[in-house]
Amino acid sequence: MFALGSIPAIKGVEIGEAFAGARRLGTEVHDEIICASESTALRRRSNRAGGLEGGISTGEPILIRAAMKPISTTLKGLGSVDLGSGESSSTVYERSDICAVPRAAVVVEAMVAYVIADALEEKLGGDSMGEMIPRFEALRSARLEDLTMDNMPWNFGYE
Numbered sequence: 001m002f003a004l005g006s007i008p009a010i011k012g013v014e015i016g017e018a019f020a021g022a023r024r025l026g027t028e029v030h031d032e033i034i035c036a037s038e039s040t041a042l043r044r045r046s047n048r049a050g051g052l053e054g055g056i057s058t059g060e061p062i063l064i065r066a067a068m069k070p071i072s073t074t075l076k077g078l079g080s081v082d083l084g085s086g087e088s089s090s091t092v093y094e095r096s097d098i099c100a101v102p103r104a105a106v107v108v109e110a111m112v113a114y115v116i117a118d119a120l121e122e123k124l125g126g127d128s129m130g131e132m133i134p135r136f137e138a139l140r141s142a143r144l145e146d147l148t149m150d151n152m153p154w155n156f157g158y159e
Contacts, residue, residue: 016050
């Protein structure tokens, strides 16, 4: 989120249905954990969280939206100040991009890829893809039987 906010002209960032979800009840936005059909692989029934919960991947696709401010260059002059004289003046039209969104999408995708790669390198360790790929595959193959359980109900100390 912070990395995307550092991109010039990006004014808002949401993961999943963040802004719409903020107007709903928690029960309407929760992504239930289920066992995948005929296996013990854990997955989510939905992906309203956009693939992240508390900054941790849920294993679902990561969905991010970034809002970009419109380009301010227009054919019509806007109010400004002449930096040489300090007097009020109007901007002069020189040239304008029609829409920066296609270029911004590439920049945003690259920033997300960089942040995810950095997090994976920190998590998996190693200095080559040969070392990292087997560790990554082990993360992806987690099963219910891999979790330590003692058949005791969870107790958060409220009882």
